[in-house]
Amino acid sequence: MGLRFDLLLFTIALLSVPVLSDLILSRVDRRIDLTSQVVRTTSTLKVENAGSDLVSEVLLAFPDSQAKHLAYLSASSTEGKGKAKGSAVSFPVEIVHPKGMPPALTFYSVSLPKGLGKGDSLTLDVLVVFKGALQPFPEKITQADIQLVVFYETAYYLSPYAVKVQSLSVKLPDARIESFTKIENTKIHGSEIKYGPYENLPPFSYSPIVVHFEANQPFAIAQELVREIEISHWGNVQVTEHYNLVHGGAQSKGEFSRLDFQARPHVRGASAIRHLVAKLPPRVHSIYYRDEIGNISTSNLWGDHKKTEMVIEPRYPMFGGWRTAFTIGYSLPLQDFLFQSDGKRYVNISFGSPVNEVVIDTLIVKVVLPEGSADISVSAPFPVKQGQETKFSHLDLVGRPVVVLEKTNVVPEHNQHFQVYYKFSSLSMLTEPLMLISGFFFLFVTCIVYMHADLSISKSSPSYLAKLQWDEVQAAVQQVRNIINRCLMIHDKLEASLRDLSRTGDVQACKSARKAFDGLLKDLSKDLKPLLASLQTSPQAAQILPKVEELVGKERDLQERMMAKHSTVVDSYEKKSSGREIENRVALQQQKITALRQEVDDLLDLIDEI
């Protein structure tokens, strides 16, 4: 591939194209950092206006082969000179297609707001980050092999302007260098290769170089990362990140031996992804790390008041070409990220992934705002694709507005803060609790209504009437039982009075007691009559009536015998009979009474059961 471009660009260089403007790059220093999987090129361009017109834009050229990897580009300049350097001013950059330029080149234009007058000069710092510019070679390696990558670049700065003096230094990871292109003025210092200085080169000069070196750093690429940031005005920002990770380095082939990996981890499987470090904001809590089949137990967390670091290990070490998917989630305190200005609220939160080693093919950031938010606008430091969705969550009626931001080719440099502005009234926070309260209120009200309402379909249906009658019968039977019970109690008291008599011999007291009880018993039997009558009329009572009547009869019988016994005993006492004599006279009656009493008890139980 490199060779093809050589030829192409060589021809370009020959076609002396008319120079756009009269700018000259008096000095270009480029430093290329290859120590990670992204290629960071920092160029310091000293731009001079040799012409007479005011120039307001500077063109940066990249061959298409590089431009397709370009992920991030920023141009800035520091005002002031020497030690009194002011803050860096960054200039807007956009892609342009100027006419009359050679093909297979992509141009970016840095516009200078102040412009560059005649004879003025400006030092421009350009940071370009390429993603996926390092190609593994060989493309497939075994577990024991080391991972080698190649990198293509030009030794001369490719520019539509003439360059007076330039130099290039390539910083490699601290490891073996397989080969690199040697041209004039090439030096190597440890892990750094230096090209240049080269002087007075015409526009569009190009000299391809290839560096082939060992790179064992993990090539963690998230093919898709979905970050969902949910704002709750109850004091919480919930971030959920779904990673779809692949090792983008040299493909693994042949066996994977756990034994070799465990015995000599840095020789067998040097390029495997063992762990990733996520740098989370401070005061983060409720962190989890899981995938679709459950919690992943291989993670570690520590932090202080400035930051929180989470070391996440995938379920298995990832070799070239292996994939995995996982989710991390954490909660943040709201006051660190939500602010207010001009009657609007805005969320200020970082855009990219907290894992710095990961580059992302497609990043989707969803900001879920509370239900009822309006007037939503987004401000991002770089262009992103925007969209809107609605999400339904706990107790939502109309759904929460979701701002969807999408960006491809994301590198750690994109990890900047962006803002989502929206309007939200604090009163809307109360809707959900109120909904809950009213919901429970109505639930209880319906319960009360249900309990108090008579929901039988027809008030005249036979079964309903039968039920009513049965209730009446039961009530009547209950009353009968009560009366009988009271009678029985009086009997007991009569017995007690007899015992008193035998103890004290006070006949008068006994007689008066007898009188009182007689009265009571009469009252009770009076009470009993209407009940029995009502039972006799009720058809429902047919089953229970004979038993009740039997009960009443037995009780009356019992009562009579009781009275008889009482009279006998009192009589005998009046006649001053001896104790034995009385007992003899009463014995027969007593037997019958006991038998009757037993029968009455049984009947009571029986009625109870019915």
Place this chain on the structure above:
Amino acid sequence: MAASETSKETILRYAFGNVLSFFILVLIGVLAFSIRLFSVIKYESVIHEFDPYFNYRVTQYLTKNGIYDFWNWFDDRTWYPLGRVIGGTVYPGLTLTAGTIWWLLSSLNIPLSVETVCVFTAPIFSAFASWATYLLTKEVKGAGAGLMAAALLAMVPSYISRSVAGSYDNEAVAIFALIFTFYLYIKTLNTGSLFYATLNAIAYFYMVCSWGGYTFIINLIPMHVLLCIVTGRYSSRLYIAYAPLVVLGTLLASLVPVVGFNAVMTSEHFASFLVFIIIHVVALVYYIKGILSPKMFKVAVTFVVSIGVVVCGAVLAVLIALVASSPTKGWSGRSLSLLDPTYASKYIPIIASVSEHQPPTWPSYFMDINVLAFLVPAGIIACFSPLSDASSFVILYIVTSVYFSGVMVRLMLVLAPAACIMSGIALSAAFDVFTRSIKFQLPGATENSERDAGETSSNSVVAQNDVAKTEKNEDAVKERPSKKNRKKEKEKENVEKPSVKSQIKKKLLILPLEASIIAIFLLVLLGAFYVVHCVWAAAEAYSAPSIVLTSHSHDGLHVFDDFREAYAWLSHNTEVDDKVASWWDYGYQTTAMANRTVIVDNNTWNNTHIATVGTAMSSPEKAAWEIFNSLDVKYVLVVFGGLVGYPSDDINKFLWMVRIGGGVFPHIKEPDYLRDGQYRIDSQATPTMLNCLMYKLSYYRFVETDGKAFDRVRRTEIGKKYFKLTHFEEVFTTHHWMVRIYKLKPPKNRIRGRAKKSKSKASSTTGTKRIGTKKKNPWH
């Protein structure tokens, strides 16, 4: 008298008692739910074990594709190349329940994942089950016993073992359905209401949907009906309780695809139809007895009996001939192994190979039902005084379930509710006696008690609040005197029937004060011991999800998450259509977690297919490769515990593979793998054993870990340490070596391959293998 005042007071007391028992029930529900959360707290909210993964996968499918697709689902991810008709072979109760809960929640915009719903289905239903136990026991012996039984069931270890959070298995909902069906049956029997009879049929339908154990219901209820008829307890209530259940229940049951015509064709249901006929005959006899005079009736009986015996004899002969003509006598294998415990080990090794189908040991009774085992006899005695229809049912229930639990460990689960009900009754009766004795002798309560004794009918509802008493004894003692005259409450009379009779005995059963206090103290101690045991069992013994293992070492907790590591690797780093072969234990997990097609899984419906895999595992490498290749298998997964000492690995299960494989393919002979009848893998092992695929895949390069190849499970050095794999290559081994995945190598180039093969064969293996390569592949 101030009748109105007292009645108001009683209503208030009554309401108070109701509210109290309601709150106790709520607390019991919370207890039942929360005691099952140990697994979530100690591990994580994850589906457990094997079968739950399948249920989880089915639920996922249901929630994604809807109910109609679910019924028609043909699963091509399993039993390759046969597939499985999931909709027609699965008990859908659990899946539909969880699916409905999920659907309900998501339609209320509560964003819970299907997994979360599945994890918490079992604890929720165990709360329901304890409420159902309350209802059932209340029907049998009153509310006090009900509350006691519900509290016991909420934490009985046997049930916990099947219903911890994450144990998403049929039993989780089936036990609730079982108890609830029984409750509705008893309720119908007590009330004679057709409404409850219909509900009973619907509950039975839910049970049929949920679990194959529904045959227990459809055999137990007929047995009880028969018992009632034989003991002369036939009544119209019995008829209403039974006849609608059989008719409606059978109709509904046959709607479940997995049951279908089995509901009328298999012998498991035969008893219900026989009793159905008998109850009609009996009903007819009672009717005729009612309309005929005794003399005429006698004549009619002799007439009908003489004809009836002849007809019945003929019908029975035909039936017996029909049943006997089928080889299994119309019974399914699992049911047969219940009737004849030795059946499975004789004929169906695949049923016998499952550890939960083994008979239990004595300690497992103590482990699973603990002190209940000692309380059950007391409960049975309490049920006999007085013996009602309902109490005879629970007696029958406990007797049959004790038998079944003795045959299969798994059915301990059916015993647990019965044991809880019995123990609840026993404890409640004991507390009743002791607290009453105390009450009659406490100085403060003497007046009241005298008056109580004077009134012939005193409170009958004291029993109701017994559970409250156990919890706050003093309160109950204070409250009790005022709880008299409860008899005026007319509604409850039916329910309190058993306790009414106790009033006669009340005067007799008064124990000395000190004895009763000590006895209550001991009973509370017993209960406390039970609680401690249950919590321990829930926390330590039954909460492990078995896909994640932990061990405590001196440097803290160590987690073995190897299974999920392997499944995650399979799911992300193999092709979607790759087939994975493993022993059937891991089939459900592989399909659910790795989403890869498997050859056999835990459904075990096709013995031949499983035998094929068993044969491959017990064959030498080349023959195994040919079998696997003919099944399109690309990866072979084995579970190996030798490095970390995980005992239930494939080497320990290997003899079952040999047995099951040998049952279908006779060239696999069990004695070839045993040295003098002993299963060993050390240097004394047979060459067949040392050359079989399972041995090789398990121990490949194992010697290089410690230089000696010491197997920590078998506690020995392995027999053959250095060998190479020719037809398989290792593609993944988990962190603790517990799961090893091998890939089948593509067939070699012909000419070179032949030369190499013959060389390696001559050098490395014995003659048996050469014969084996020719003959041992069942596919040629």
